[in-house]
Amino acid sequence: MTYCxxxxxxxxxxxxxxxxxxxxxxxxxxxxxxxxxxKPGDRFMCLLSAGNLSISQSVREILQIEQLPPxxxxxxxxxxxxxxxxxxxxxxLGAAVRHVFERDGEALKNAGVDFNVSMIFGGQIGSEGMRxxxxxxxxxxxxxxxxxxFFQIGESKYGKPVLDRVITPDTxxxxxxxxxxxxxxxxxxxNLSVGLPLDLVxxxxxxxxSDKITCIDENNPYFLMVRRVWGEKLREVFDGIxxxxxxxxxxxxxxxxxxxxxxxxxxxSSPKEKLI
Amino acid sequence: MTYCxxxxxxxxxxxxxxxxxxxxxxxxxxxxxxxxxxKPGDRFMCLLSAGNLSISQSVREILQIEQLPPxxxxxxxxxxxxxxxxxxxxxxLGAAVRHVFERDGEALKNAGVDFNVSMIFGGQIGSEGMRxxxxxxxxxxxxxxxxxxFFQIGESKYGKPVLDRVITPDTxxxxxxxxxxxxxxxxxxxNLSVGLPLDLVxxxxxxxxSDKITCIDENNPYFLMVRRVWGEKLREVFDGIxxxxxxxxxxxxxxxxxxxxxxxxxxxSSPKEKLI
Numbered sequence: 001m002t003y004c005x006x007x008x009x010x011x012x013x014x015x016x017x018x019x020x021x022x023x024x025x026x027x028x029x030x031x032x033x034x035x036x037x038x039k040p041g042d043r044f045m046c047l048l049s050a051g052n053l054s055i056s057q058s059v060r061e062i063l064q065i066e067q068l069p070p071x072x073x074x075x076x077x078x079x080x081x082x083x084x085x086x087x088x089x090x091x092x093l094g095a096a097v098r099h100v101f102e103r104d105g106e107a108l109k110n111a112g113v114d115f116n117v118s119m120i121f122g123g124q125i126g127s128e129g130m131r132x133x134x135x136x137x138x139x140x141x142x143x144x145x146x147x148x149x150f151f152q153i154g155e156s157k158y159g160k161p162v163l164d165r166v167i168t169p170d171t172x173x174x175x176x177x178x179x180x181x182x183x184x185x186x187x188x189x190x191n192l193s194v195g196l197p198l199d200l201v202x203x204x205x206x207x208x209x210s211d212k213i214t215c216i217d218e219n220n221p222y223f224l225m226v227r228r229v230w231g232e233k234l235r236e237v238f239d240g241i242x243x244x245x246x247x248x249x250x251x252x253x254x255x256x257x258x259x260x261x262x263x264x265x266x267x268x269s270s271p272k273e274k275l276i
Numbered sequence: 277m278t279y280c281x282x283x284x285x286x287x288x289x290x291x292x293x294x295x296x297x298x299x300x301x302x303x304x305x306x307x308x309x310x311x312x313x314x315k316p317g318d319r320f321m322c323l324l325s326a327g328n329l330s331i332s333q334s335v336r337e338i339l340q341i342e343q344l345p346p347x348x349x350x351x352x353x354x355x356x357x358x359x360x361x362x363x364x365x366x367x368x369l370g371a372a373v374r375h376v377f378e379r380d381g382e383a384l385k386n387a388g389v390d391f392n393v394s395m396i397f398g399g400q401i402g403s404e405g406m407r408x409x410x411x412x413x414x415x416x417x418x419x420x421x422x423x424x425x426f427f428q429i430g431e432s433k434y435g436k437p438v439l440d441r442v443i444t445p446d447t448x449x450x451x452x453x454x455x456x457x458x459x460x461x462x463x464x465x466x467n468l469s470v471g472l473p474l475d476l477v478x479x480x481x482x483x484x485x486s487d488k489i490t491c492i493d494e495n496n497p498y499f500l501m502v503r504r505v506w507g508e509k510l511r512e513v514f515d516g517i518x519x520x521x522x523x524x525x526x527x528x529x530x531x532x533x534x535x536x537x538x539x540x541x542x543x544x545s546s547p548k549e550k551l552i
Contacts, residue, residue, distance in 0.1 A: 157433035161462045165507065166514060174519035182514065186437045202522075212522050222520050231441065233513035238442060238458065241505050243450035244498050246478075246488050 001193030002154030004033055004048035005163070005180050006120045008132040008144045011173045013122050013203040015046045016180040018154075018188070020195030021053050034199040035060055037080060037123070040209040045080065045089060045123030046201050050154035051137070052108075055117040058100045059093070066096040086123055086131035087143075093121050094139030101139070118153045123203070130205055158190045159183030177202050178226065181216075185227045198223070277469030278430030280309055280324035281439070281456050282396045284408040284420045287449045289398050289479040291322045292456040294430075294464070296471030297329050310475040311336055313356060313399070316485040321356065321365060321399030322477050326430040327413070328384075331393040334376045335369070342372040362399055362407035363419075369397050370415030377415070394429045399479070406481055434466045435459030453478050454502065457492075461503045474499070 004017040017033040031053060037045040047063075049056035067077035068091060076082055083089040097117065105115050115137050122132035122144075132144040134151040144151060146169045152160065159182075166179045177200065187194050202212035216223045280293040293309040307329060313321040323339075325332035343353035344367060352358055359365040373393065381391050391413050398408035398420075408420040410427040420427060422445045428436065435458075442455045453476065463470050478488035492499045 157466070158437055160466050161434055162510075162514070164466060165510060172519075174521075177520050178517060179514070181520075182517075190433070190436050190440055226517055229517050230513065233516065234438075234441060234510070237506065237509035237513055238438070238455070240509065241454060241458075241502055243448075244453050244457075245450075 001191060002033055002050040003152070003156065003159060003184060003187045003191075003194045004050055004120055004154055005150060005152045005156075005159065005183060006046070006048060006122055006132055006144075007150040007163075007167055007171075007176045007180060008122065008130060008169070009149065009167075009171050009173060009176055010169050010205070011171075012205045012207075013046070013124075013130055013132060013201075014173065014176045014180055015048060015120070015122070015199075015201040015203075016177075016184055017048050017199045018184065018194045019197050019199070020193055022193050023053075028193070028195075030195070030197075032199060034201065036201060036210070036213060038209055039081065042208060043081075043089075043123065043125040044203055044208050044210055045086070045121065045125075046203070047093070048120040048153065049117065050119070051117035052113070052115070055100055055104065055115065056119070058104070059096050059117060059119070062096040062099050063093060066092050066099065068092055068095055083125065085128050086121075086125055086133070089123070089125065090121055090131075090133045090135065090141050093119065093135055094141060097135065097137065097139040101137075120151045120153055124206070124208060126208075130203075155187055155191050155194050159185075159187040162186065173202055173204065181223060181226050182230055185223075185230060277467060278309055278326040279428070279432065279435060279460060279463045279467075279470045280326055280396055280430055281426060281428045281432075281435065281459060282322070282324060282398055282408055282420075283426040283439075283443055283447075283452045283456060284398065284406060284445070285425065285443075285447050285449060285452055286445050286481070287447075288481045288483075289322070289400075289406055289408060289477075290449065290452045290456055291324060291396070291398070291475075291477040291479075292453075292460055293324050293475045294460065294470045295473050295475065296469055298469050299329075304469070304471075306471070306473075308475060310477065312477060312486070312489060314485055315357065318484060319357075319365075319399065319401040320479055320484050320486055321362070321397065321401075322479070323369070324396040324429065325393065326395070327393035328389070328391070331376055331380065331391065332395070334380070335372045335393065335395070338372040338375050339369060342368050342375065344368055344371055359401060361404050362397075362401055362409070365399075365401065366397055366407075366409045366411065366417050369395065369411055370417060373411065373413065373415040377413075396427045396429055400482070400484060402484075406479075431463055431467050431470050435461075435463040438462065449478055449480065457499060457502050458506055461499075461506060 007014045019030045019032050021031045022028040033049050035047045080089045080092050117137050119135040124130040133141045135141040149169050162182050197215050197217040200214050203210045283290045295306050295308050297307045298304040309325050311323045356365045356368050393413050395411040400406040409417045411417040425445050426443050438459050473491050473493040476490050479486045
């Protein structure tokens with residue numbers, strides 16, 4: 001399994017990936033799922049991948065040489081290194097996915113294996129604004145918007161509530177970095193097939209490069225602190241919420257609060273009685 | 277979709293279910309997913325169901341008349357109303373599931389529909405200890421243990437982290453009730469196909485009946501308070517954790533913390549360069 005998340009903010013982009021891969025439960029290994037493509041001052045792009053490892057690795061290999069026909073007569077073929085927009089770069093990535101499908105799709109199908117790969121690809125090229133895409137197995141893709149400023153791939157559910165609560169386009173970069181680490185913590189806690197080390201990239205808008213690229217392992221004091229404090233404080237908050245109290249005078253008791261309307265619960269109190 | 281959760285504690289049992297059912301995204305309706313079977317002083321049982329609604333409704337109907345052959349010569353057939361143990365009652369439920377499979381399985385298969393139903397069934401009979409089971413589509417079942425004191429069916433992931441953090445066999449009943457409501461809140465927040473009203477049952481060990489059976493709708497002040505306070509405090513805790521700080525002196529920067537070991541991230545800094 002895998003958990004990758006990327007966030008697009010006014011202030012920049014944040015990317016986080018785990019590195020655990022499993023083929024079945026008895027074959028677990030570590031593969032990095034993030035690649036940064038950087039030409040300082042010209043373009044900064046980051047690719048996160050989930051799904052079948054053989055597919056995602058092939059896509060990443062092919063992406064280096066993938067070309068789309070030039071826009072105008074006699075122009076250069078379009079690659080991720082000369083694309084004039086992130087949209088074109090995402091098209092190149094989609095084409096790489098389709099090349100792998102042409103190469104391996106039928107054989108995988110014959111082996112009963114789905115062509116399963118999903119990727120998050122974001123960054124900035126030249127003077128264009130930052131963009132963030134989620135790319136599917138068919139090579140098609142969608143783009144993040146202010147209403148939906150983050151994408152997750154792989155084991156996304158455990159870590160989604162905190163993103164839903166915190167992330168907006170106005171969230172500061174470091175706060176978003178903290179948020180994706182908390183999101184990862186919830187995922188690590190509930191799914192053994194997601195594991196350390198983590199790769200974290202924070203990209204500041206319009207820098208066209210990043211020095212905030214780091215790998216977080218089990219000894220990283222900041223992540224250890226986040227996990228410990230989050231767990232402890234969460235427990236404190238939980239303990240701080242008052243317990244429900246009950247009014248024992250009826251068979252069906254709403255938690256003590258006038259507003260509550262108790263719908264009829266289907267309760268069968270003797271063998272012969274029919275469902276109410 | 278559905279979210280149901282049940283917890284087995286030394287102090288008793290807690291059951292919670294939502295009531296949203298959807299056939300596709302465009303057909304959403306409300307069906308209660310909990311039934312209580314109670315013969316005060318003799319037995320208290322609660323059944324939660326998820327999966328294909330036509331199957332789970334049929335199982336609940338058949339369960340009323342389902343019989344297993346008597347243990348001894350000339351004895352009475354075993355029903356959920358005379359079973360001497362929750363294990364036997366769970367066997368009766370399993371038999372009901374298999375009856376529905378015999379009746380509908382082939383037709384569903386011909387229609388390309390999986391025979392998909394999962395249930396949580398728990399309670400107490402006579403002097404036997406409380407027991408909690410998860411019943412699968414094949415009518416087989418597993419039982420909760422001190423190491424795994426809760427079961428979830430349906431959309432289980434969003435709400436699992438808080439259960440993992442809080443629930444142990446020693447958790448008091450009201451605290452467990454609060455915990456499953458928080459778990460439900462996370463699920464409601466992240467999955468539109470899980471919805472109010474909720475059915476909540478709290479059973480105290482050895483009472484062989486319960487008056488803590490309630491329906492929680494959108495006006496329930498206790499649940500409203502839990503949702504509001506949990507959301508607010510969670511945010512406070514998050515804001516209380518310090519942001520990561522960065523040391524800009526290298527290309528690969530660990531979050532500022534001596535212990536961190538930065539593994540090589542695969543970074544491609546020029547078109548021709550190979551993957552490191």
